[in-house]
Amino acid sequence: MTEDLLHFIWKFKLLRPVSLCTTVNLPLKIIHPGTHNTDAGPDFSNGRIVLGDTEWAGNIEIHKHSSQWELHNHHKDKAYNNVILHIVYEHDKEVFNSMGQPIPTMELKHFIEPGILYKYENLYKNKQEIPCGTLFSQCTDIVKEPWLERMLIERLERKTTLIKELFEFTGHNWDETFYLLLCRNFGFKVNAEPFLQLGRQMPLHTLLKHAGNLQQVEALLFGQSGLLEGEFTDLYTKQLQKEFAFLRHKYQLAPMQNKQWKFLRMRPGNFPTVRIAQMAAFIQNYQHTFSKITEARTVKEVKILFGVSASAFWKTHYTLNEESILQEKKLGDSSVENILINTVCPILFFYGKERKEESLCEKAIEWYRQLKPESNNITKKYEDLSFKSLHAAHSQSLIQLHDSYCSIKKCLQCGIGTYILK
Numbered sequence: 001m002t003e004d005l006l007h008f009i010w011k012f013k014l015l016r017p018v019s020l021c022t023t024v025n026l027p028l029k030i031i032h033p034g035t036h037n038t039d040a041g042p043d044f045s046n047g048r049i050v051l052g053d054t055e056w057a058g059n060i061e062i063h064k065h066s067s068q069w070e071l072h073n074h075h076k077d078k079a080y081n082n083v084i085l086h087i088v089y090e091h092d093k094e095v096f097n098s099m100g101q102p103i104p105t106m107e108l109k110h111f112i113e114p115g116i117l118y119k120y121e122n123l124y125k126n127k128q129e130i131p132c133g134t135l136f137s138q139c140t141d142i143v144k145e146p147w148l149e150r151m152l153i154e155r156l157e158r159k160t161t162l163i164k165e166l167f168e169f170t171g172h173n174w175d176e177t178f179y180l181l182l183c184r185n186f187g188f189k190v191n192a193e194p195f196l197q198l199g200r201q202m203p204l205h206t207l208l209k210h211a212g213n214l215q216q217v218e219a220l221l222f223g224q225s226g227l228l229e230g231e232f233t234d235l236y237t238k239q240l241q242k243e244f245a246f247l248r249h250k251y252q253l254a255p256m257q258n259k260q261w262k263f264l265r266m267r268p269g270n271f272p273t274v275r276i277a278q279m280a281a282f283i284q285n286y287q288h289t290f291s292k293i294t295e296a297r298t299v300k301e302v303k304i305l306f307g308v309s310a311s312a313f314w315k316t317h318y319t320l321n322e323e324s325i326l327q328e329k330k331l332g333d334s335s336v337e338n339i340l341i342n343t344v345c346p347i348l349f350f351y352g353k354e355r356k357e358e359s360l361c362e363k364a365i366e367w368y369r370q371l372k373p374e375s376n377n378i379t380k381k382y383e384d385l386s387f388k389s390l391h392a393a394h395s396q397s398l399i400q401l402h403d404s405y406c407s408i409k410k411c412l413q414c415g416i417g418t419y420i421l422k
Contacts, residue, residue, distance in 0.1 A: 001089050005120055006062050006108060007043060008412045010087055011036055012422055015111045023091045023105045026052050034060050041079055049085055051104055058084035066105060069095040119421050123411050129381065130406045135420050136385040144387075147415030151397035152365065154404065159346040160353070167350075169200070178290040178347055179204040182282075185343040186275045194260040195272070198225050206251060207283045214311055218280045219243035225276060226258035227320060236313045237320045268318040274329050277310035293344055294351060294360065299370045302344055306336045337371055341392050345371075368393035378402045 009015070010033050020028040027050075034047030042059035049056050059082050063069060066088045074080040074095075081097045084104065091107040123131040130136065163181060170176035180199045187195030202224040210216040222228050223244030232238055247253070261272045268274070289305055296302050310329035318324050331339075345364045352360025373379065373389035374396075382389075382398050389395040404410070411417030 001064060003062060003064060004412050006064070006087065006089055007036065008418070008421070009108065009112055009116060010044070010060070010062060012418075014113050014116050014422065016113055018111065020106065020111060022051070022085075023107055026104065028085075028104075028106060031055070042083055047084065051085075056084040058082045060085045060087060061103075062087045064089045065093075066091045066095055067093040069093075069103070116421060120411075123417070123421075124409060130385065130402070131409055131411055132406075132417055132420050133385050136382075136387065136416070139416050139419055143419045144416060148394060148397035148401070150415070151400040151404075152368065152393050155396050155400035156346055156349045156364070158400070159342075160350040163347055163350045167354075174351065175288075175290050176204050178293075178343075181343050181347055182339065183279065185339050186279050187272065188270065188275075188338070190262050190266065190270075191272045191275070194225075194256065194262075195275070197256060197260070198276075201253075201256065204283070204286075208286060210247075211284050211286060214280060214284045215239065216243055216247065217283050218277065218311065220247055221276050221280050221283075222273075222320070223248060224253055224255050225261065225272075226256040227261065227273060227276070229255070229258055230321075232321050234317075234321065240320075263319075268324070269329070269332075271318050273317075273319050274310065274314065277314045277329060278308060278331055281308040281310055282306070290347075293348060299340065299367050302340060302367075303336050306331055306339055337392075338374075340367065340371055341374065341396065365393065368396060374399075 013030060013033060020030070022028055029050040031048035031050065032046075034044030037043055037045050042061045044060040044062070047058065047060040049060075059080070061069070061074065061080065061083050063072075063086070066086065068088075069075060069086060070093070074083075074097075076098055078098050081099060081101075083097065086095060086103045086105040087108055088105060089107070089109050091105055095103050095105065097103060126133075163177065166180045167174075167177045170180065180196060183199030184192045184196040187193070198221065202220055207217055207220060210220065219228075219240045222240055228237070228241050228244055232241065248255070263271055285308060292305060293302055308331055314329045315326055316323050345367050348367075349361050349364040352358065352362075352364065369391045371392035373391055373394055376395075376399075378399050379389055379395050381402070387398070389398060401414070401416075405414040405417070411421070
């Protein structure tokens, strides 16, 4: 038995259809359970009850045992003088407010609907990663869809925490913020942090000074990444080294350590060298890209902005010092969709919030519905429960649902869990 469950039962009035009473047999009737308070102070505010023949309005406090009232020092706290009802699972002590007045108490264990406790026990003893898995299919789309939409907003809010940090770091420069977020995305999961560090140390405005010369852009990015350190035999790589030596002195640069970059157990197309080369090609074509994104009407318009290929050198290379078979290193459709899901839509949502333009926030959400759903370990778990993602809005929602509710068993705070328990 947890206080969260007691809150849940009281909030939704999941009680047996019998006459209620206090511990001193005073008849009790619930008019309104009050508003759940998750901050400091009593658990529910503005509740309305009838005790005997008198209607009361005020706060309601909930504990597992009555004695916790004093344990939490509520008997000394004037903020609890307006408590009109103390709800406990087990009554083991009479309690009083700071003025010495007794607090009416209701012992809940006599009135709880037995089925609720049974379902709750099953959920919390369930060792599956998705506790309600066996009951998930009982939840209708009318219940699921609004909750999944809320999960999408929660996920976007979570992502905007990082965007806000980057926005502050750039001095509220939207292009630089977008660039940093894009750098992080280009690193995908494995090299996200070193790529973000590269973006911080090699700002967009410096790169744009050399946008007319792709070799110089590559020299700046590869040189600053630390990946140009060492001896090379290829003529083009030596040219990059020579170019960077000049630019390093010009801008007083201190390169990263190349050991931060990870190549192990990666497909060659995802090597950080290839991604940096693709980023360089993107920078070369950067012409008010962020503005174009905010003004775009469709996902198709945005995808065109990322249709870049690495320079000619990379057609026969995956790394700076080893030739490979001929293959164009173009950003693939799945990579572009990943960028839209994890960079474009979140920053557009944040941009809309900062500028108080709701239409931009709505556009970001609509674009999620136009993008293909992600397929990963999390979405596959829900697919096994007969929930197939139709678009990226679904897959992003399921990731949030899994990480913030299912995996930590916050069933009582989940719209789907609440529906199943009720």
